[in-house]
Amino acid sequence: MCLVMRLNWLWLKPKKLEKFIRDQGFSGNSYKVLLGDMRELAKTTKDAESKPIGLSDNIAQPILPFHHHIITNYGKNSFIWMGPGPIINITxxxxxxxxxxxxxxxxxxxxxxxxxxxxxxxxxxxxxxxxx
Missing domain, CATH: 1.20.5 (Single alpha-helices involved in coiled-coils or other helix-helix interfaces)
Structure with missing residues (x-):
């Protein structure tokens, strides 16, 4: 019973949510077990922090680098994964x-x-x- 509940929480429910969100017209990364987009978020944040901000730079990229990356790649109506739960971006x-x-x-x-x-x-x- 416990194994079925964990399988549902870690894989079945997130994949079902992903299909539902994509059917609504949103795009984003595919679900990755347990971590979701956390590794990519950490990497883009670390890269952004290592670069200085210029006066003429777009402020969104250094302040929210991962969200800027997702919106640039997947559009203004997109989603990201924070662990097994999706976060939907609607602009x-x-x-x-x-x-x-x-x-x-x-x-x-x-x-x-x-x-x-x-x-x-x-x-x-x-x-x-x-x-x-």
Whole structure:
């Protein structure tokens, strides 16, 4: 029983997730048992840390070298493996908004600009009167 559960956790479930994610239109590295993309992440991070950053360089590459590598090679909608679990990269704002709305995470801002300006002025007035 324990062997079946470990086999499921280490191989069957990640491969099933990989197929599902690829069917959704995402691309990325194939799953590697237990470590996933950890070796490649460590290597790209070490390489990036060994190079100085120039003033005219793209800041994304030295700051997040592995994510920059994955997005460059697999596109803006891609995935990586952190152990047996995938991490999905979504950079399209429309898709992100759709996901947030579907799961009630993202809520529309309901305050008007005029209301914010008036409340800001009131707060400013209060601070001025206390300082005087």
């Amino acid at each position: 399209d704002p429309k898709i992100v908004r759709e996901i947030f709305k579907k799961h009630d995470i993202f809520q529309e801002q309901r305050s008007s600009v005029a209301k914010l300006l008036v409340s800001g002025m009131v707060v400013y007035e209060e601070y001025v009167t206390y300082d005087s």
